Amino acid sequence: MEGKRRLSVNETSYWKYVDCFFISSDLMAIGAMRALHETGIKVPENISSIGFNYIKAAKFLNPPLSTxxxxxxxMGKTAAKLLYNRNKGQNHPYESNNWN
Known part of the structure; x- marks a missing residue:
């Protein structure tokens, strides 16, 4: 993990033109926020960071992580219903030709 964080810190010199990071997991977003902090880039004053997957600890960070x-x-229930209906020969409402 140390190598990945060091890589992130080295790349921050290219981030001055970026307004926001949308990071694929909250844990990685927390790591990115730490790397930004270590290089003097302030979140959210200089750049925003948004995580993905909502871990409960996100609200306890300073600043809190948007997630x-x-x-x-x-999503799983909907996918199962769609698959079940498709197997029965029923189309999803958006797959029909009736868009009126």
Whole structure:
């Protein structure tokens, strides 16, 4: 992990034109926020950081991490229903030719 964080710190010199990072996991976003802090780049004053997957600890950071919550259980239920209906010969409403 130390090598990855060091790489992130070295690359921050190219980030001065970036307004926001959307990072694929909250844990990686926390690491990026730490690397930015270590190089003197202030979050959110100089750059914003958004994580993905909503870990509860995100709200306890300083500053708190903005994060996107994905409802994987609902996505799984919807996928199962769509697959079940497709196997029964029913199309998804958006797959029909009736867009009126």
């Amino acid at each position: 996107v919550k994905i409802h994987a259980d609902e």
